Amino acid sequence: MRSGITRLLLLGAGHAHVQVLAELARHHPADLQVTLLSPHPSQTYSGMVPGLVAGRYSVDEVQIPLAPLLQAAHTRWVAGRCVGIDSANTQVHWQGPDDDTVHALPYDLLSIDTGAVLDRERLDAELPGAREHTLPLRPIDAFVGLWPEVVELAQQRPLSVAVIGAGAAGIETVFAAAQRLRADGVPGSTFTLVTGGPEPGPGYIPGVRARIQRRLRREGIHVLREACTRIDDTGVHLANGAVLRCDVPLLAIGTHAPTWLRGSGLALDDAGHVLVNRFQQSTSHANVFAVGDVSTRDDHPHPRSGVYAVRAGPPLAHNLLAALEGRPLKPHWPPGYTLNLLSCGTGFAIASWGPLHAQGAWVWRWKDRIDRAFMARYCGVHANNAGPRVPHPEDERRAR
Numbered sequence: 001m002r003s004g005i006t007r008l009l010l011l012g013a014g015h016a017h018v019q020v021l022a023e024l025a026r027h028h029p030a031d032l033q034v035t036l037l038s039p040h041p042s043q044t045y046s047g048m049v050p051g052l053v054a055g056r057y058s059v060d061e062v063q064i065p066l067a068p069l070l071q072a073a074h075t076r077w078v079a080g081r082c083v084g085i086d087s088a089n090t091q092v093h094w095q096g097p098d099d100d101t102v103h104a105l106p107y108d109l110l111s112i113d114t115g116a117v118l119d120r121e122r123l124d125a126e127l128p129g130a131r132e133h134t135l136p137l138r139p140i141d142a143f144v145g146l147w148p149e150v151v152e153l154a155q156q157r158p159l160s161v162a163v164i165g166a167g168a169a170g171i172e173t174v175f176a177a178a179q180r181l182r183a184d185g186v187p188g189s190t191f192t193l194v195t196g197g198p199e200p201g202p203g204y205i206p207g208v209r210a211r212i213q214r215r216l217r218r219e220g221i222h223v224l225r226e227a228c229t230r231i232d233d234t235g236v237h238l239a240n241g242a243v244l245r246c247d248v249p250l251l252a253i254g255t256h257a258p259t260w261l262r263g264s265g266l267a268l269d270d271a272g273h274v275l276v277n278r279f280q281q282s283t284s285h286a287n288v289f290a291v292g293d294v295s296t297r298d299d300h301p302h303p304r305s306g307v308y309a310v311r312a313g314p315p316l317a318h319n320l321l322a323a324l325e326g327r328p329l330k331p332h333w334p335p336g337y338t339l340n341l342l343s344c345g346t347g348f349a350i351a352s353w354g355p356l357h358a359q360g361a362w363v364w365r366w367k368d369r370i371d372r373a374f375m376a377r378y379c380g381v382h383a384n385n386a387g388p389r390v391p392h393p394e395d396e397r398r399a400r
């Protein structure tokens with residue numbers, strides 16, 4: 001795309017970028033200079049976080065250390081967060097962890113895989129009090145850091161735990177929290193899933209929803225089919241006027257597009273996500289690509305979930321190198337059906353694929369094997385040891 005050195009800037013170490021780094025470890029053109037801007041030295045694998053909450057996995061087991069991948073991929077790491085993109089001047093603005101100064105990073109080719117966020121202003125408008133009074137599941141690293149404090153508290157006194165949001169992440173988290181606090185806390189803690197109105201798992205087919213409900217009943221988890229209107233010191237306020245007294249409200253509601261995309265000059269969808277074409281390339285800027293929860297396909301909108309971010313990884317890696325080398329880009333077709341493995345605490349899970357569904361301990365063991373194989377794959381990358389391409393587990397897992 002240009003003579004001399006091309007600067008590829010990767011924003012975020014999300015699912016697809018981990019695969020781009022692995023690909024760069026195998027093949028790194030000499031005239032390519034790669035930088036990763038991401039706040040953490042590791043990437044937390046969200047699919048295993050419910051297992052961490054349940055006490056089955058340690059923090060190390062659910063995090064991919066980035067240093068070996070970066071070294072193998074000859075990629076520089078800048079520890080910080082993107083706070084703006086100036087696409088006209090091909091620059092990204094960023095801040096370090098404890099630094100108010102805004103720095104600029106120039107790029108020739110930009111790839112964005114920063115995930116979705118909980119936007120403070122929108123959260124304040126949609127659910128007043130949530131920011132001050134809840135423990136959100138996102139950002140996931142912060143949640144992973146704070147969860148042990150909940151366990152410690154449950155060892156001192158019984159807790160009332162409410163998970164607000166009954167999508168897949170909320171469902172898995174309430175099962176996991178119940179399992180952990182019943183095993184490691186003093187007796188008497190209670191667990192509630194606040195659905196916002198519909199049945200738990202509204203995105204699932206009726207057969208799977210029925211399985212989820214049976215399992216929730218079996219585990220003694222209360223379900224409140226109510227919208228949560230605000231949260232304060234007294235508890236979680238519901239649309240029917242009731243107040244759920246609650247020690248630990250966990251927030252598992254839907255996410256937003258990052259506000260720093262506004263004013264970037266990039267084409268965005270109505271909700272503010274980067275609009276991309278079938279090559280995962282910005283519809284407005286040919287030198288910008290985006291994947292995962294931060295993006296929306298203009299031709300093929302699909303749910304925001306790890307599985308789609310993962311599937312986009314190999315085509316993204318191909319297209320970044322193709323753009324660099326002036327080769328044709330390859331279209332990426334997101335899958336119609338994906339295998340979805342929903343854990344209900346460790347030891348039991350529900351599988352679904354299109355109209356088919358099943359459940360049992362074997363589903364959990366299957367999920368566990370897939371997840372561990374993935375971690376072994378990306379945690380095992382060292383310089384000159386990138387190994388053959390192996391599919392990501394969430395390739396084989398779920399759509400959320």
Ligand SMILES: Cc1cc2nc3c(=O)[nH]c(=O)nc-3n(C[C@H](O)[C@H](O)[C@H](O)COP(=O)(O)OP(=O)(O)OC[C@H]3O[C@@H](n4cnc5c(N)ncnc54)[C@H](O)[C@@H]3O)c2cc1C
Pocket residue numbers: 011012013014015016037038039040043046047048049050080081082083113114115116137138140169173291292293294304305306307308309394397398399400
């Ligand atoms: C508890 C839980 C369990 C889940 N389980 C599953 C599951 O089993 N299967 C599934 O398909 N989905 C699951 N999901 C959803 C899944 O986590 C997301 O859809 C998926 O992580 C999106 O991937 P991504 O690559 O877009 O971004 P992410 O995985 O969110 O990665 C984003 C990266 O960008 C970095 N970053 C963020 N902001 C910035 C910034 N401003 N500048 C630079 N870097 C930044 C982050 O630190 C991170 O490295 C789960 C979600 C939760 C909360």
